[in-house]
Amino acid sequence: MSRLMNRKPGRVLHLGLVLLPFALLLLLYLSSSQARLAENPNDKLLPSFTQMADAVERMAFTPDRRTGAYLWWDDTSASLKRLGTGLGIAAAASLVLGLAMLIPLLRTPLSPLVTVISMIPPLSILPILFIVMGLGELSKVMLIVIGITPVLIRDMQQRVSEIPSELLIKAQTLGANTWQVLIRVVLPQLLPRLLQGLCLALGPAWLFLIAAEAIASTDGLGYRIFLVRRYLAMDVILPYVAWITLLAFIMDRALKGICRGLFPWFEPKGAH
Helix, strand or coil: CCCHHHCCCCCCHHHHHHHHHHHHHHHHHCCCCCHHHHHCCCCCCCCCCHHHHHHHHHHCCCCCCCCCCCCHHHHHHHHHCCCCCHHHHHHHHCCCHHHHHCHHHHHHHHHHHHHHHCCHHHHHHHHHHHHHHEEEHHHHHHHHHHHHHHHHHHHHHHHHHHHCCCHHHHHHHCCCCCCHHHHHHHHHHHHHHHHHHHHHHHHHHHHHHHHHHHCCCCCCCHHHHHHHHCCCCHHHHHHHHHHHHHHHHHHHHHHHHEEEEEEEECCCCCCC
């Protein structure tokens, strides 16, 4: 008799188990929404899917009366530009400083500094960023960079420490200098770990972006959510939240696909 911990679902059962929690949440929302709307047709807390579809049609496919823009797509474009810029800068900085962690003379001062910075709550310095950098794009991007870069650097440092010392010694025995060891031995080990780290950093990055847009912005997904909240427009807020979740999911799958394609040896076969 096989133990429960060793039983694996088949393809059909696997799909069913994946969809089950989403189906239960959907059923719970539908029943709750119908109950509230039956009691009060003007209730805004749990709008029906028809109301949300109308809101999406109005935001995504109908030009704004004042500006003529399609607000849904303009907000998405603005947020993705900020997020992409922040993630790119954070990834580049993390990779460079992660490589530097191999060198003891650099690791000794950098490691405690990065550790201390990573303990600072990023949202607590948001007012400082607005004061120093203004309310433009720079402060929003820098919040993302400051928020996720220290964590990524620490992850890079951990990966560097996991590289077998025998591998580094053999490379030096074959005549490799420090630069060659960094580029040919350490860098290939860090790149897949960086992609994996970016997947884990997507959630915090979106959080910092939405917080910055909510406080000081005139466009973006976070700005729109906090703008319509004063009207209790849940028919707009919920689709926007679902859209952000979908974008984050697509980005996560894309990064994992790139990692599997470029570094098939890094992730075990069958991992998701």
